[in-house]
Amino acid sequence: MTPLDAPGGTVSGEEMIAEVLSAYPDKFAKRRSKHLTIARTGEGEDAPSCGVKSNVKSIPGVMTIRGCAYAGSKGVVWGPVKDMVHISHGPVGCGHYSWSQRRNYYTGTTGVDRFVTMQITSDFQERDIVFGGDKKLGIMIDEIEGLFPLNKGVTIQSECPIGLIGDDIEGVAKKKMKDTGKTIVPVRCEGFRGVSQSLGHHIANDTIRDWVLKDNANTEGGTEYDVNVIGDYNIGGDAWASRRLLEEMGLRVVAVWSGDCTLSEMEHAPKAKLNLIHCYRSMNYICRHMEETYGVPWMEFNFFGPTQIAKSLRAIAAQFDETIQKKAEEVIAKYQPMVDALLAKYKPRLEGKKVMLYVGGLRPRHVATAYDDLGMEIIATGYEFAHGDDYKRTSPYVKEGTLIYDDVTGYELDHFIQKLRPDLVGSGIKEKYATQKMGVPFRQMHSWDYSGPYHGYDGFAVFARDMDMAINSPVWKLPQAPWKAAS
Amino acid sequence: MPQNADRVLDHATLFREPEYEAMFENKRNAFECPHPPEKVQEIADWTKTWDYREKNFAREVLTVNPAKACQPLGAVFAAAGFDQCLSMVHGSQGCVAYYRSHLARHFKEPCSAVSTSMTEDAAVFGGLQNLVDGLANASALYDPKIIAVSTTCMAEVIGDDLNSFIIQAKEKNGFSKEFPVPFAHTPAFVGSHTNGYDVMVKNIVSYFWEQEEGDATPGEAINIVPGFDGYAVANNRELTRILDQMGVEFTFLSDVSDVFDTPTDGTFRMYAGGTTIEQIKAARNAKATLSLQHWCSEKTLEMVQESTSQKTQSFHYPMGVSATDSFLMTVSEITGKAIPESLELERGRLVDAMTDSQSWLHGRKMAVFGDPDFVYGMTAFLLELGVEPVHCLSTNGGPAWEKKMKALLADSPFGTETQVWPRKDLWHLRSLLATEPAEFVIGSSHGKFLQQDLGIPLIRLTFPIFDRHHHHRFPTLGYQGGLRVLVTLLDAVLDKLDRDTEETGISYDLTR
Numbered sequence: 001m002t003p004l005d006a007p008g009g010t011v012s013g014e015e016m017i018a019e020v021l022s023a024y025p026d027k028f029a030k031r032r033s034k035h036l037t038i039a040r041t042g043e044g045e046d047a048p049s050c051g052v053k054s055n056v057k058s059i060p061g062v063m064t065i066r067g068c069a070y071a072g073s074k075g076v077v078w079g080p081v082k083d084m085v086h087i088s089h090g091p092v093g094c095g096h097y098s099w100s101q102r103r104n105y106y107t108g109t110t111g112v113d114r115f116v117t118m119q120i121t122s123d124f125q126e127r128d129i130v131f132g133g134d135k136k137l138g139i140m141i142d143e144i145e146g147l148f149p150l151n152k153g154v155t156i157q158s159e160c161p162i163g164l165i166g167d168d169i170e171g172v173a174k175k176k177m178k179d180t181g182k183t184i185v186p187v188r189c190e191g192f193r194g195v196s197q198s199l200g201h202h203i204a205n206d207t208i209r210d211w212v213l214k215d216n217a218n219t220e221g222g223t224e225y226d227v228n229v230i231g232d233y234n235i236g237g238d239a240w241a242s243r244r245l246l247e248e249m250g251l252r253v254v255a256v257w258s259g260d261c262t263l264s265e266m267e268h269a270p271k272a273k274l275n276l277i278h279c280y281r282s283m284n285y286i287c288r289h290m291e292e293t294y295g296v297p298w299m300e301f302n303f304f305g306p307t308q309i310a311k312s313l314r315a316i317a318a319q320f321d322e323t324i325q326k327k328a329e330e331v332i333a334k335y336q337p338m339v340d341a342l343l344a345k346y347k348p349r350l351e352g353k354k355v356m357l358y359v360g361g362l363r364p365r366h367v368a369t370a371y372d373d374l375g376m377e378i379i380a381t382g383y384e385f386a387h388g389d390d391y392k393r394t395s396p397y398v399k400e401g402t403l404i405y406d407d408v409t410g411y412e413l414d415h416f417i418q419k420l421r422p423d424l425v426g427s428g429i430k431e432k433y434a435t436q437k438m439g440v441p442f443r444q445m446h447s448w449d450y451s452g453p454y455h456g457y458d459g460f461a462v463f464a465r466d467m468d469m470a471i472n473s474p475v476w477k478l479p480q481a482p483w484k485a486a487s
Numbered sequence: 488m489p490q491n492a493d494r495v496l497d498h499a500t501l502f503r504e505p506e507y508e509a510m511f512e513n514k515r516n517a518f519e520c521p522h523p524p525e526k527v528q529e530i531a532d533w534t535k536t537w538d539y540r541e542k543n544f545a546r547e548v549l550t551v552n553p554a555k556a557c558q559p560l561g562a563v564f565a566a567a568g569f570d571q572c573l574s575m576v577h578g579s580q581g582c583v584a585y586y587r588s589h590l591a592r593h594f595k596e597p598c599s600a601v602s603t604s605m606t607e608d609a610a611v612f613g614g615l616q617n618l619v620d621g622l623a624n625a626s627a628l629y630d631p632k633i634i635a636v637s638t639t640c641m642a643e644v645i646g647d648d649l650n651s652f653i654i655q656a657k658e659k660n661g662f663s664k665e666f667p668v669p670f671a672h673t674p675a676f677v678g679s680h681t682n683g684y685d686v687m688v689k690n691i692v693s694y695f696w697e698q699e700e701g702d703a704t705p706g707e708a709i710n711i712v713p714g715f716d717g718y719a720v721a722n723n724r725e726l727t728r729i730l731d732q733m734g735v736e737f738t739f740l741s742d743v744s745d746v747f748d749t750p751t752d753g754t755f756r757m758y759a760g761g762t763t764i765e766q767i768k769a770a771r772n773a774k775a776t777l778s779l780q781h782w783c784s785e786k787t788l789e790m791v792q793e794s795t796s797q798k799t800q801s802f803h804y805p806m807g808v809s810a811t812d813s814f815l816m817t818v819s820e821i822t823g824k825a826i827p828e829s830l831e832l833e834r835g836r837l838v839d840a841m842t843d844s845q846s847w848l849h850g851r852k853m854a855v856f857g858d859p860d861f862v863y864g865m866t867a868f869l870l871e872l873g874v875e876p877v878h879c880l881s882t883n884g885g886p887a888w889e890k891k892m893k894a895l896l897a898d899s900p901f902g903t904e905t906q907v908w909p910r911k912d913l914w915h916l917r918s919l920l921a922t923e924p925a926e927f928v929i930g931s932s933h934g935k936f937l938q939q940d941l942g943i944p945l946i947r948l949t950f951p952i953f954d955r956h957h958h959h960r961f962p963t964l965g966y967q968g969g970l971r972v973l974v975t976l977l978d979a980v981l982d983k984l985d986r987d988t989e990e991t992g993i994s995y996d997l998t999r
Binding site: 123150236480 | 488489490491492493495496497498501502506507510511514515518519520521522526527530531534539542543546547548549550551552553555556557559560575578579580581582584585586587588589591592595596597598599600601602603604605606607609610617618620621622623624625627628629639640641644645674675676677679749750751752753754755756757914917933936939940
């Protein structure tokens, strides 16, 4: 029995895909067909293959859900670094729409020594397009120094026009570094670069390498138990819930990139003994760099759901000595009663419920096992901006017959939801309300729907509570008018 | 252990638990390399001084927390108000993801729009092929009656010529020449979302009007351009109710009230309601076109004047008694329809409510920020209520707005102390309120950071409202809308009074 061939389904997964493709003009049906598949285990394989084409251009006019490189750099990687000022360099819109929207929590005083939830922009006007924005940028950095003297540095997040009008933001950055003595990072993350957020992550990683670590990496004074958490953006406090577990098992977390992160933590990261990477997609680049340059090995881990948390804690501990391994077991044992209580409370209400996911980064695979823990079943999953290595990593997480979609279009997703009628869809704000109108429960799985944390044991409790409240809300009995039901 | 299954703590309380507090403290001291707390406090205090204010107002290029968005957002909003009209934004695709998210977060509704998904190669060679493919796919998948094309700044910087591209794209796709693809150039580096709204309404309407033959023949109906209004869902319906009572035939030129308020009944409606092509065409033969927001419609009204003999008139988001009076009298004068007793009764009820409550608002000091028409309309109502506006600020308001604001304020004894701030952002407003405070700030959700920093309560009455639900489902225009605004202001004032007095109990009164 496969998810899509379950009783009640009148159409196979492959037929459903063919149906959705028939709406496209031929040329584009062919292109989209490479992004849609049903996970099947081939001969000689031990897990279903999620082999779809990925990381290529979205086709025009289809309502792709993807964002851009600026979103990947300013919105994801750089934006949460809390003691630097991030300039949205260009017209006013990009910074406005991304203003305080990712809920990367942090401690400190906003506008004084912290700047995450501020919209700081050069607000380009026509004359800036014509004459260039470099002079303006230089003045702007001076003005930032004057009004926000406690900033530790500035990043320049390029919007589309910057690369098109030939501005030399690197030149401005170098000059201003001399003037201010602070770190100034020019980021070429114009929205037209690449095919999605993904290139923005990569570009942002490269600028950390070239403009932060290159001159200021600090490898001194570490301990045997130093680790970094890479690719945790502290959405709803995720990184804090994760950090607690690592500290409880005796490790010293030098830096979390980049949730609740400071420039100092980035600079000191190379002293760690091990990089623990959560969002592989957005920050694997810098892990590879730190491995090559500073000899810091890296490993992936998964802090969604008790099964993966325990597995990850043990795998991490295995990299250290017996003291750490013993403590890891103690941590797992300490939280087990809470896990048991959570499962006793929520599993009966969620068992067998079918879930469709469409998210980005690591979540389309990493959260799957948290749903498994609650007895729920992922019947479809896919990524906004994955690469081939993400889909390879997804295979072990999915069951035979799962629908896989890459860069799904609004049309396809609506069609699949209507056909499959899952008990829950986990995706983003753009998908939320259309799905709910179909009478299907929904959780935003980028922002945790204004909830969180979802990482770690503390986070799993919130995750379980939220999935229960989404699915078992009494409101889902009401969409149909009773007189309609009667007729 | 802070967490447990019986009482699950989420972020709002979890991180106040001692285990987390200790962790933060340790992280801060061991790794963050922070400034000393006394230094942070010193700078925090300094940011609230006149010295800082002067420095803050001396900046020439830095923009911090501006209360404005970019043109294409307005274009997408405007296009959503036409029947089965799909927005296609030509340029980078991330922009469209942003507009859709932004509108969805405010309305708690889906927002549909497509992008031509231009990337680096299109930056070099132009986006013609993207537009060709985009039109083919969008029409195949989404069955639009109109595709309204606007532009991101990328397409504007490389100079894509939409007119020529659309003609070529139709030919290449085998589209009939008649398939409506109105377009508007909406560079993000000019104006703001209000200008994008204006130019898109203008271009969609003129697209159909230009196809009509002969001179326009003014009939009985009037046209109404609502402008970029986050409360359009309720306001358009309220205006409909009012004009129906008057027996006025009218057409909204862009009406988003249905598409941003569809039911949850098992079906997702990508399109709902909106001005139909037939209505747009018929609108050419209207008697007059009225705009509810002057600075959202300058080009549209200019086009109406140039292409028809219609009378045009614009308002500034008419809120409160006098502004509603003036709007209704204008409608009555143009159409010859009397203002019915039922509306007079509604007017009387609003005035009645204002007399009941006037003592709680008289002399209160409030600041207002937002789009230029909203700030004008809100301020006019505040003056009627005896509120003393302290600062009126609009990031996208210019010298013309400033002049009109000053004329409005000069007319009222309650406006003599009011300061008007065009082209200023919310970081300017922070300095203003820190040095010359108000008791309340009226604006959008973005004002919550002012509340956080200065302890001045925010009253949410304009777009975008992200952190409160469904306010936009209740009108702010008309006499009924005035009542809603009045209650919103009163609740804020009386809630604050309760908070301020609950500790001692003195003045914590049951009846007020």
